[in-house]
Amino acid sequence: MINIVxxxxxxxxxxxxxxxxxxxxxVVRPTYLSICQADQRYYQGSRPAEILDKKLPMALIHEGIGEVVFDSENNLKSGDKVVMIPNTxxxxxxxxxxYSYKSKFRGSGFDGFTSDLIKLESxxxxxxxxxxxxxxxAFIELITVAYQGISKFNEMAITPKNRLGVWGDGNLGYITALLLKELWPESKVIVFGKHQENLNLFSFADETYRIHSVPDDLVIDHGFECVGSSASQSAIEQIIDLINPQGTINLFxxxxxxxxxxxxxxxxxxxTIQGNSRSEREDFVGVVELLTENPQLFEHLEKLISNVCEINSLSDLKEAFDKDYISKFGKTVLKWNK
Incomplete structure (x- = not known):
C-alpha cells in the first residue's frame, strides 16, 4: 500500500x-497529534549538529491517536479509536x-507519526x-510519562507521602501534580515554579510558590523535578534543601x-534519586483506565491546550510548529487531515 510520509x-x-x-x-490513520519539546528541538535545529546529521531526514511527533484502518489479527475493527505507543x-x-537500548522510539530513533498511515505491532x-x-x-503519551514515573516512585518510596513537591510550572509539571493529587488526595501537593501566570492554572494543587518566595520552614517528603535544561540544576538544589531525610527525588x-x-x-x-524517561504499554493502559474512571480529569487537562491547528499541507505543519514555539505554556494539537 502506498503511504506518504x-x-x-x-x-x-x-x-x-x-x-x-x-x-x-x-495500520492506523493518524487523526490528532501533539507537538513535544523534543520535536521542537529537531525542528529548531537546537540539537547538536552531529545528532541532526545522524537522524534527519525523519518524520517527527510521538504523541498521537488515530483510527484503525486494518488489523491482521481482527482484534480491532476499522474505525476504532486508538492511542499509538511510540516506544518499539x-x-x-x-x-x-x-529503558532498553534495544528499543527504538518514534520521532527519535525512527519515523514518527507525521504520515498518512502508520503500521504498528498489535x-x-x-x-x-x-x-x-x-x-x-492527542497527548496521552505525555501523561503516561508522568504516570510511569509516579508508579515507580510508589514502589520505591519508604517514607510518608504527606507532602509532595513538584518543581516546574510547564506541561509535565502540571500533569505530574494533577496525577499525584488524584492518586494521593489526602497528601499535600505543592508546586514550585517561575511564572505566576502558569502557577495560577494549578487550581487543584494545595499550595503554589514561586521558587524565590518559599517559606523558610517549608519541607517536603518527596520531590519531582519537571524542569529540564540547565534550570534543572537549581530545581534539584532546592529539592535537596527542602526534602526530609530518606525522601526520593524523581527526575523527569x-x-x-x-x-x-x-x-x-x-x-x-x-x-534516593530516580530517573524517568518515556513509558510502556502498561502505562498507556493505566492512563486510559485512570481517565475512564475519573472523567473530571479531562476538565483540568483541557487547560493545557494552547493551540489547535488543522493540517492540510506542509505549510500548515510548519506554521503549527512556529506557533507552538512562541507559546509560553500548553500543548499544540494538530488535527491531522493529511
Missing part, C-alpha cells in the same frame, strides 16, 4: 516522500522496554473509548548538558 529534512524544512506500507499488524521494543531485555496500540476528548487524547527533566548535583547532602540525608 512527511519528514523533517533539515531544521524548519519538511518534505514529502512516498513509501510502501505492508498490510500487516495494525526489539528483542528481550532484563529492563523495561522504555501491542503498540491501546483502544480508546469513543467519548474521550480527542484534543486531550531533560538536559543536553551535565547537571551538577550536591552529593554531600544526598549522602547526609540518605536520599
Amino acid at each position: 512527511y519528514r523533517l529534512k533539515s531544521p524548519k524544512f519538511f518534505e514529502e516522500s512516498i513509501d510502501e506500507i505492508e498490510l500487516d499488524g495494525v 521494543p526489539f528483542g528481550d531485555d532484563v529492563c523495561r522496554a522504555n 501491542d503498540r496500540v491501546v483502544k480508546l473509548p469513543d467519548n474521550f476528548n480527542n484534543h486531550v487524547s 527533566g531533560v538536559s543536553e548538558y551535565p547537571v551538577p548535583i550536591n552529593t554531600r547532602m544526598i549522602l547526609e540525608k540518605g536520599l
Whole structure:
C-alpha cells in the first residue's frame, strides 16, 4: 500500500516522500497529534549538529491517536479509536522496554507519526473509548510519562507521602501534580515554579510558590523535578534543601548538558534519586483506565491546550510548529487531515 510520509529534512524544512506500507499488524490513520519539546528541538535545529546529521531526514511527533484502518489479527475493527505507543521494543531485555537500548522510539530513533498511515505491532496500540476528548487524547503519551514515573516512585518510596513537591510550572509539571493529587488526595501537593501566570492554572494543587518566595520552614517528603535544561540544576538544589531525610527525588527533566548535583547532602540525608524517561504499554493502559474512571480529569487537562491547528499541507505543519514555539505554556494539537 502506498503511504506518504512527511519528514523533517533539515531544521524548519519538511518534505514529502512516498513509501510502501505492508498490510500487516495494525495500520492506523493518524487523526490528532501533539507537538513535544523534543520535536521542537529537531525542528529548531537546537540539537547538536552531529545528532541532526545522524537522524534527519525523519518524520517527527510521538504523541498521537488515530483510527484503525486494518488489523491482521481482527482484534480491532476499522474505525476504532486508538492511542499509538511510540516506544518499539526489539528483542528481550532484563529492563523495561522504555529503558532498553534495544528499543527504538518514534520521532527519535525512527519515523514518527507525521504520515498518512502508520503500521504498528498489535501491542503498540491501546483502544480508546469513543467519548474521550480527542484534543486531550492527542497527548496521552505525555501523561503516561508522568504516570510511569509516579508508579515507580510508589514502589520505591519508604517514607510518608504527606507532602509532595513538584518543581516546574510547564506541561509535565502540571500533569505530574494533577496525577499525584488524584492518586494521593489526602497528601499535600505543592508546586514550585517561575511564572505566576502558569502557577495560577494549578487550581487543584494545595499550595503554589514561586521558587524565590518559599517559606523558610517549608519541607517536603518527596520531590519531582519537571524542569529540564540547565534550570534543572537549581530545581534539584532546592529539592535537596527542602526534602526530609530518606525522601526520593524523581527526575523527569531533560538536559543536553551535565547537571551538577550536591552529593554531600544526598549522602547526609540518605536520599534516593530516580530517573524517568518515556513509558510502556502498561502505562498507556493505566492512563486510559485512570481517565475512564475519573472523567473530571479531562476538565483540568483541557487547560493545557494552547493551540489547535488543522493540517492540510506542509505549510500548515510548519506554521503549527512556529506557533507552538512562541507559546509560553500548553500543548499544540494538530488535527491531522493529511
